[in-house]
Amino acid sequence: MGSSANNGSRLATSNGLPKVDKEVDFANYFCTYAYLYHQKEMLSDRVRMDAYYNAVFENKHHFHGKTVLDVGTGSGILAIWAGQAGAAKVYAVEATKMANHARELVKANNLQGVIEVIEGSIEDIILPEKVDVIISEWMGYFLLRESMFDSVIYARDHWLKPTGVMYPSHARMWLAPIRSGIRDQKMKDYEGSMDDWHQFVDGTKTYYGVDMSALTKPFFEEQNKFYLQTSMWSNLHPNQVIGTAAVIMDIDCSKVTVADILNVRANISSRICAEDTRLCGFSGWFDVHFRGSQDNPAAKEIELTTAPSEENGTHWGQQVFLLHPAFFVSQGDELCLTFSMERSKENHRLLEVELGCDIKRTSGKPVAPFTKKFYIE
Structure with a gap:
């Protein structure tokens, strides 16, 4: 994941969306992505890399002879793969000086005639044409932290052809009850x-x-x-998940608007699967899918998931929301949950969560419904 977003410091605008103080936003967000050590962390994530690699090379028909826009190119690897898959032209947009490294890699891989690296935020640049594909690794912790998806939506609305496809095309946010020491x-x-x-x-x-x-x-x-x-980053073991996982939000990247993701709300339920245990909190994760579009579907759909896994952990991990106190639950207990997540007023890239829970016990002492507030920072 590189950086091309341009929506950090929160100032008033006529449409209710934040206006950007670019210098503050760069200092608070973009600078991290300008360092190779941070790029290396993401490039070393095999789950991430395999998913994007397979999505491109198992679906070359979406790239061969096409015009591609890589939003937040970072090191340039997604743009390089698009070029290797036969793209006629790739515009690789990067907001930081990492663009210089991306140019070096493009040249080292003999794709300088295909890939044009553009330093700048996607909201500020002008492309000479509309594109057939937008590819981007925009996902933050619990999918929406960092708000980079705003920039991908902007790119889609301004530069994607009506027949174009999004890579990834869909995303989902999940929540499940957990136990944890x-x-x-x-x-x-x-x-x-x-x-x-x-x-x-x-x-x-x-x-x-x-x-x-x-x-x-x-x-x-x-x-x-x-x-x-404050929520915690964790790579949980699957046996720490003690109940069914539920989808909080299902996103079609070709249609979703910024307004749709400003405040995520859901009423969901989960049934405890484990025998008598403690409900210590909840875990949130996401997955994204590469399906192409309805009119131009993928030859092979690829999924990238950040769900708890024994062997396939990711640098995203999961966000854990711990309960104080914990509650004893039994197999078959139903958790009726209300979930609300919105952006922090102090920092537009951080998130605030309100989580309500009503435990319907199969046996034992009733638990009064409760609501907790959490911060994803």
């Missing part, structure tokens, strides 16, 4: 932080004559958010 450790860390604060308050008053207790409440809120409300 991490929950207990996070609570210990939080309690340790609060104990340390109280010792600090006592010591400051004793030795320096200043009462810091007026700051206890804001410190509590700060630590509570950091330890107990």
